[in-house]
Amino acid sequence: xxxIGILLSLYLSVQYGMRSSxxxxxxxxxxxxxxxxxxxxxxxxxxxxxxxxxxxMKMSFFKTxxxxx
Numbered sequence: 540x541x542x543i544g545i546l547l548s549l550y551l552s553v554q555y556g557m558r559s560s561x562x563x564x565x566x567x568x569x570x571x572x573x574x575x576x577x578x579x580x581x582x583x584x585x586x587x588x589x590x591x592x593x594x595x596m597k598m599s600f601f602k603t604x605x606x607x608x
Contacts, residue, residue, distance in 0.1 A: 569595055 564579045568591050572580075580591065588594040 565591070567591070569598075571598070 562581045562583065564581055567573055567575070567578055567580050582591065583589045584594065586594070586597070588597065
């Protein structure tokens, strides 16, 4: 199981690094993410979200799931 985590981390690092020319910094616009120790984000991010709007839609699923638990 540990080796799967290492391989996944390596894969994500390589994929993230390969697309460095496609990345763009932008101000954080997601209300629940404002007030962090940083105010910029990069898209696409490590999870593959291509916009902050997409990230919000994915987060809403987990927020709903968390309330159910």
